[in-house]
Amino acid sequence: MPVRNLMQMASFATFFSFFIPMWAFARSSGHAADSDMCSSHAQISMLQLGSVLTQQPQNQCGHLLIDACDPRANYRCSNNCRIHSHGADCFRSVVDVMNEHPGTDGYCWFNATAFWVIYAGPVPHFEDEAVSGILGLREPDYKGLNKGPLLTYYFEGQVITSYMDSAHYSFDDLYGYALGFLQGQGLDPAWMKDPSRWISLSQQACDRIQQSYNFSNEELVLADWLDHNQVLASMAFCSAGVIYNITDQSLLASSRGSPSCRNITRRDMAKHHYVKCVLGHRNSAGDMAYLNSRACLLEGNRIGHFSECPYSPPGVDF
Ligand SMILES: *[C@@H]1O[C@H](CO)[C@@H](O)[C@H](O)[C@H]1NC(C)=O
Ligand SMILES: *[C@@H]1O[C@H](CO)[C@@H](O)[C@H](O)[C@H]1NC(C)=O
Ligand SMILES: *[C@@H]1O[C@H](CO)[C@@H](O)[C@H](O)[C@H]1NC(C)=O
Ligand SMILES: *[C@@H]1O[C@H](CO)[C@@H](O)[C@H](O)[C@H]1NC(C)=O
Numbered sequence: 001m002p003v004r005n006l007m008q009m010a011s012f013a014t015f016f017s018f019f020i021p022m023w024a025f026a027r028s029s030g031h032a033a034d035s036d037m038c039s040s041h042a043q044i045s046m047l048q049l050g051s052v053l054t055q056q057p058q059n060q061c062g063h064l065l066i067d068a069c070d071p072r073a074n075y076r077c078s079n080n081c082r083i084h085s086h087g088a089d090c091f092r093s094v095v096d097v098m099n100e101h102p103g104t105d106g107y108c109w110f111n112a113t114a115f116w117v118i119y120a121g122p123v124p125h126f127e128d129e130a131v132s133g134i135l136g137l138r139e140p141d142y143k144g145l146n147k148g149p150l151l152t153y154y155f156e157g158q159v160i161t162s163y164m165d166s167a168h169y170s171f172d173d174l175y176g177y178a179l180g181f182l183q184g185q186g187l188d189p190a191w192m193k194d195p196s197r198w199i200s201l202s203q204q205a206c207d208r209i210q211q212s213y214n215f216s217n218e219e220l221v222l223a224d225w226l227d228h229n230q231v232l233a234s235m236a237f238c239s240a241g242v243i244y245n246i247t248d249q250s251l252l253a254s255s256r257g258s259p260s261c262r263n264i265t266r267r268d269m270a271k272h273h274y275v276k277c278v279l280g281h282r283n284s285a286g287d288m289a290y291l292n293s294r295a296c297l298l299e300g301n302r303i304g305h306f307s308e309c310p311y312s313p314p315g316v317d318f
Contacts, residue, residue, distance in 0.1 A: 089222070155264070
């Protein structure tokens with residue numbers, strides 16, 4: 001997520017099996033691009049996360065203290081810090097928190113602080129997790145390949161086009177492009193089959209990001225990162241000159257004049273990814289797998305998806 005950009009993890013499909021109804025339910029009344037996004041949260045608060053929350057034995061991973069997403073988040077299920085077993089750590093630098101718990105996966109420590117932060121266990125299956133991520137985000141507004149509007153993004157001096165077949169594409173397409181993780185930008189999806197290689201490639205990408213941007217510890221606070229997810233999604237729309245109306249799934253052309261509209265930058269994208277790096281390269285590698293699996297850079301700076309790309313994720317019809 002974009003927005004939801006998002007995510008990876010073996011339990012991902014399970015998670016989304018209850019998340020999707022919440023997503024579908026909430027979509028009619030709230031989105032970051034709308035000025036009044038808070039109105040939906042009272043509705044979300046009534047929804048229960050379901051039996052998944054009590055099926056697994058608790059271990060050292062973080063977990064929610066009640067069986068619901070915090071309705072005070074600025075987007076559905078996007079910030080559960082205040083009802084989380086490690087919630088106090090959300091408001092500190094993730095660098096400090098991770099240093100205090102050597103060997104602990106950040107997605108375990110902060111498990112379920114948001115819908116895209118779910119610990120999937122120590123053994124990664126990047127191809128499968130990417131497919132789960134793609135399918136989990138597909139509902140409810142997926143229009144079909146190249147059936148959405150063709151948007152033109154102005155991004156760091158580049159002009160990039162992409163069909164927005166689902167609302168989260170605007171964030172995730174630009175995010176993958178900005179990080180250089182699309183097919184056609186040098187990363188071969190075949191390398192996903194070797195998890196340690198994929199994680200080490202992710203680590204290299206993370207190191208390059210930090211060499212470029214030198215993010216300070218104070219900039220890397222989990223709660224800020226969670227709250228910023230939807231802000232980034234809005235900025236990605238802004239870069240295409242549109243505002244997305246989630247109520248009727250229409251695009252309001254021309255976001256100019258909208259006070260909250262700022263075009264997204266490479267630094268914005270790098271920072272979003274870098275928090276995942278600090279939370280563990282298994283997690284940044286999962287993000288990289290998701291972004292690499294779903295899209296490719298085609299001729300003329302168009303971003304293509306799935307069957308338009310050299311590699312399309314296995315076992316699913318796109
Ligand atoms: C993650 O948090 C959820 C929600 O509280 C919990 O049900 C699940 O058991 C946690 N996962 C792990 C691995 O502890
Ligand atoms: C990176 O930022 C830190 C402060 O967070 C500063 O002390 C350091 O000099 C910076 N390094 C570079 C190479 O800019
Ligand atoms: C921001 O994006 C809009 C819409 O694509 C574009 O018209 C504008 O030139 C961009 N601004 C900058 C400074 O790139
Ligand atoms: C979004 O769509 C709904 C339903 O068509 C409409 O009532 C509302 O005014 C739209 N919002 C904006 C900001 O145009």
